[in-house]
Amino acid sequence: MTDGAMLAQLIEQAEEEGADLATLRAIAEEAGTVGADRALARLGLDDPGAAKDMAELRELLGAWRDAKKSMLKAVMQWLGRTVAALVLVVLAMRLGFPGWLK
Structure with a gap:
C-alpha cells in the first residue's frame, strides 16, 4: 500500500x-x-545509500571539528610563546642586558 x-x-x-x-x-x-x-x-x-552517506558526512564533520580544535590549540600555544618571548625581551631591556654585551 x-x-x-x-x-x-x-x-x-x-x-x-x-x-x-x-x-x-x-x-x-x-x-x-x-x-x-x-x-x-x-x-x-x-535512496538505499543514504545511511552510508550520512555516516560519512558525520565522520567528515567530526574530522573537521578535530582539525579546528587542533588548529586553535596550536594558535594559542604560538601566541603564548610569543607573549612569553616579548616579556623576556622587555625584562632584558629593563635590566640592562644590552649593556652587558659591551
Missing part, C-alpha cells in the same frame, strides 16, 4: 466508525511516517 493510501484509508475508517483512540493514534503515526518519508525525499536522502 502506498504511503498516502494507508493514511487515506485510516481517515476514511475514522469518519465511518467514529474516531476511537486507536484509530487516531494510527492516523498520527501514519501521518508522521508519510511526512518523514516526504522530507527525506526532498532532501535527497530516500
Whole structure:
C-alpha cells in the first residue's frame, strides 16, 4: 500500500466508525511516517545509500571539528610563546642586558 493510501484509508475508517483512540493514534503515526518519508525525499536522502552517506558526512564533520580544535590549540600555544618571548625581551631591556654585551 502506498504511503498516502494507508493514511487515506485510516481517515476514511475514522469518519465511518467514529474516531476511537486507536484509530487516531494510527492516523498520527501514519501521518508522521508519510511526512518523514516526504522530507527525506526532498532532501535527497530516500535512496538505499543514504545511511552510508550520512555516516560519512558525520565522520567528515567530526574530522573537521578535530582539525579546528587542533588548529586553535596550536594558535594559542604560538601566541603564548610569543607573549612569553616579548616579556623576556622587555625584562632584558629593563635590566640592562644590552649593556652587558659591551
